[in-house]
Amino acid sequence: MDSLTALRSVVRGRVWLPGDPGFDAARRPWNLAIEQPVAAVAEAADADDVAALVRHARATGLGVTAQPNGHGATGRTDGLILLRTTRLDTLRIDPAARRARVGAGVPSGRLQAAAAPHGLTGLPGSSPVVSVTGAALGGGLSWFGRAHGWIADSVTALDVIDADGRSRRVTATDDSDLFWALRGAGGDFAIVTALELTLHPAPHLYGGRMLWTAEHAPAVLEAYRRITATAPEELTAWLDLLHFPGADPMVAVDVTHLGGEDEARDLLAPLERLPRPLSDGRRVMSVAEIGSITAEPTDPGPGLSRAELLTGLDDAAAKTLLADPITPLLSAQIRHLGGAFARPSDSPHGPLSEPYALYLFGIPADPATAQAVTARQRALAEALPVSGRKPFTFLGPRESAADAFTPATLERLREIKHRHDPRGVIRSNFPVLG
Template identity: 75%
Template sequence: MDTITNAPHPLRSAVRGRVLLPGDAGFDVAGRAWNLAVEQSPAAVVEAADANDVVALVRYARSAGLSIAVQPNGHGATGRADGAIVLRTGRLDTVEIDPDTRRARIGAGVPSGRLQAAAAPYGLTGLPGSSPVVSVTGVALGGGLSWFGRAYGWVSDAVTAFDVVDAEARHRRVTAETDPDLFWALRGGGGDFAIVTALELALHPAPCLFGGRMLWAAAHARDVLGAFRRITATAPDELTVWVDLLHFPGADPTVALDVTYLGEESGARDLLAPLDVLPPPVSDSRRIMPVTELGGITAEPTDPSPGVSRAELLTRLDDDAAEALLADPIAPLLSVQLRHLGGALARASDSPHGPLTEPYALYLFGVPTDPAAVTARQRDLAGALPVSGRKPVTFLNRDETVADAFTPAVLDRLRAVKRRHDPDALVRSNFPVAG
């Protein structure tokens, strides 16, 4: 296997984009994961100039006996990129909107917020998650949960075509017609099968959006969680509600309720009526908002930072589960979030994960000042709740594998796709299907 050094190297002449090698100024920053608690030591970092650069990089990697780990900006990195070439796709950033067909064609590096900004003038929306800086392609390759998943399903369900460079350095357009198995695997099976350079996806109408966050002191958490349970028991697909137990360093613990509704404000307020009898919130940012401002609801960090996460899917949120959530303070965790699922997410999906039948997702997050204490609290809390034992790919943490997301039968099929399209494991994803 070729080892890349600081000396002049053929990789620099193989591609037109920027190449950073160990010892170069900026290499450590360029090669880091978004989660600064995850360490990775790549052999090189390449910022592809375009799809032809990806072809050239694959040819080089094959000849050098190296693998390629694709990371638009490092979200979801697990430390499995050691010794690989990290490919950054941020410069593959074209966005084309066809308002007549409600379709978008985007480069692999396009973040969610940029797609939203391009679609909004036409009264359209993609399927954005809580962060505007995560790449649409990365989310779609892992299935993808969004604010509008209850109305429209997985993010991957919206994808109609992938442009890829395969392990043989060939440009390919992958659709349900051209290669059904590869198309199926790419729509939620992770990025382990080919390097995506662009994708096409369906957009959805968003003529009116009501959303925002309400915040209370933690003393009202029981009442807020009760209202959350009543609202989600009968919520229409257009309404999405999350509840967050929060405890930031140096601040008193709080409880937040986050909401989006694809419809008029009056309809949203009727559906959210159980909140009207609660104590007055400390703040309430709910309003009619453009789809470009969804990232402000939870105001997640938009710069890399360290964290330790664990996610679970809950089979129910009954009195016992609610009591387990509230029995003790969440510290040393910063956040315990419950997302209401259901709706279109629970309906048929021709994707590796299939229907998401569990009604709630639980996301536990802490800063690793004391990693053992954080993971112990996550383990204890998850152990006290009715979890299903599986979770979406985009919610996996670095200690988990695709076996935590997929059934054995699905894993067998994904591995068969991997063997057929990349038998030498040139493409190395955050969560390899081979384990």
């Protein structure tokens, strides 16, 4: 029996080998534009299954890469065993301690739904289907990051399987180097089976999307600049230039406010004075409903994205952003950062001094469109005031850890990798040695 066929007797969860019915579906990442070649797929039944798989891989010279459902996949998986952690779905809330224990397969929306009845929240991103663990391992840019920092900053402990197949609990006092690396540099150092994190008070939330036709984009952008120049940390606003197939171009502002409606409307007064929008979805909402604001797809699909950090959004940048249609892109999004993001963070990325993030997205319907999307992304990025570094959580398939971290940070991460996994048993989407 070869080492891959032996997986069926090593783990209790499901195993797919090349040629098996369902193999192609099992190995497919979230982004269908990415081809993800793997030697096998194993869906772990529990943490013991993960440990058994890692020990088998180590003994047979194989490598393991872990994904709940493949957000952030890069396709750098040839010859590896793809470990699906979807069934690691433990979720426990301790309201009194404001703490959650979250399995590696738990999506953000499920955590939000469990925390909301207690007046608490995690740090959700725009999509409710991204796993909490995956977001935290990448650092994590949350709707509430201006108030509470990186998602990783709220992680207090991680349960991991190390490269020797041993179960360990990692905290700031128990292997502080590994704790530091895992909170923002991905899963290249150990396989996380669960984590514990601090929940934050959220007795009130007001949020939603305002949408206008593109003719109002200059006025909307100017209002957005005025709002973000003085916004308190409880307020987050994202600007979206949108052009969906078959529709006229539009501009939107998405907002969340950790506070009451009256205060939020006062803070958003520049938007209130604009021409009547096509729609205004702002309302008092539960933190469990936050995924409805941008209404991102909850099923896999193809996409090409590029992210940058902006050093500012001055008159020249605003003019550049609106100079030409974004087509063939579907969206060009500006996220306001600052606040707690800019404060000290004991994580690989550290504080974000850049006040805005830029996220550009298009669909590669065919090779020519893919080339046009990439060219438009590059042209916009080169024309805007970018800092030259990127959030690890937003890296694209052709980028590497070196695009997110300083040379000193990358050197420290590589030393930790060599110390904890000298044989390279565990591989992340963006290996620090790659």
